[in-house]
Amino acid sequence: MVLHVEPLVSHRVVCHHACALAFSSPALTLESWRRGLTKTLERTAALLLRSTLECHSGVPRALQRSCLRLSLSWVVSSMRLLYLSALLILVACRHYQVDTVHRSLSSGPAIQWKTDIEWDEARTTVAGGKVWLLIDGHPFLISEDAVGNYSPIEQADYASHKVPPDALSASRAWWAGNGQTLYVIRQKDELLVYSREYSEVGPRDPPYSLIKLIRYDKKS
Numbered sequence: 001m002v003l004h005v006e007p008l009v010s011h012r013v014v015c016h017h018a019c020a021l022a023f024s025s026p027a028l029t030l031e032s033w034r035r036g037l038t039k040t041l042e043r044t045a046a047l048l049l050r051s052t053l054e055c056h057s058g059v060p061r062a063l064q065r066s067c068l069r070l071s072l073s074w075v076v077s078s079m080r081l082l083y084l085s086a087l088l089i090l091v092a093c094r095h096y097q098v099d100t101v102h103r104s105l106s107s108g109p110a111i112q113w114k115t116d117i118e119w120d121e122a123r124t125t126v127a128g129g130k131v132w133l134l135i136d137g138h139p140f141l142i143s144e145d146a147v148g149n150y151s152p153i154e155q156a157d158y159a160s161h162k163v164p165p166d167a168l169s170a171s172r173a174w175w176a177g178n179g180q181t182l183y184v185i186r187q188k189d190e191l192l193v194y195s196r197e198y199s200e201v202g203p204r205d206p207p208y209s210l211i212k213l214i215r216y217d218k219k220s
Contacts, residue, residue, distance in 0.1 A: 098213045099140055105189055105216040109135050111169040113182070115150045133184060133193060135214070142182065142193055142212055148175030150182070158183075162196075162208070177201070183208075189216045 114132040129146030132139045153161055153170040163170045163183045168191070170183035177200040184193045193212035198204060 096210045096213055098215065100215045100217055101138075102217055104218040105186075105191070106136060109168070109191075110137070111135055111184060113150050113152060113169070113171040114139070115146055115148075115173070117146055117149060131182070133212075135191065140212065140214055143180075143195070146173065147178050147180045147197070148173040150180075153181070153183075162205070181208075190214065191216075 112134040114134055115129060116132070117129040118127045120127050128144075130141060131143040131146050131150060133142050134140075150171040150173040153163065153172055155165075158165055158167060158170060161170065161172065161181050163181070164185055167183040167185045170181065172181040173179060178197070179199065180195060180197045182193060182195050184191055186192075191214040192210055193214070194208040195211045196206050196208045198206055
């Protein structure tokens with residue numbers, strides 16, 4: 001009998017699914033998220049049973065059943081822990097800022113990205129910084145943890161950065177092996193800012209998350 005356990009594989013699958021669901025829509029309900037994650041847990045459990053428990057034909061059937069019960073017990077306890085972890089991830093991922101503007105949103109707002117970078121004394125390392133989104137000249141703070149200087153992304157390059165084709169604007173920064181891509185999209189009288197971060201040693205193609213909602217409460 002060979003037992004081979006790879007909990008990190010299932011953990012990555014579940015956590016990725018949790019964040020992907022959370023990022024998919026700001027209106028996602030906890031119940032719909034729970035149903036989607038439960039299906040992932042069921043698929044993961046079946047995968048673990050197939051890949052972690054390999055009983056050779058010569059092993060007595062009673063021992064095989066004992067091994068199966070042990071494996072099922074481990075899977076159930078692991079799934080409970082993963083479910084709790086994924087729920088905590090959902091809460092963290094779903095956090096975003098909301099700004100309300102007491103004026104109307106123009107039909108074609110002028111959008112610019114601005115970065116205030118704080119360098120170390122040698123000007124070789126980013127010590128901090130802020131990222132601003134300027135909409136018709138009005139600044140909105142997007143992040144207080146700038147990766148580097150942000151440059152606009154041409155619309156022709158949206159697809160390669162997984163930016164929706166109807167995004168109003170997008171920008172990206174890369175510094176010292178870490179990067180971030182931002183884009184803003186319009187939904188009626190609201191502007192939604194999405195972000196994703198990546199690095200040379202982390203996920204290369206993570207999903208986007210909503211980090212800012214700008215709501216205009218007056219009609220044009």
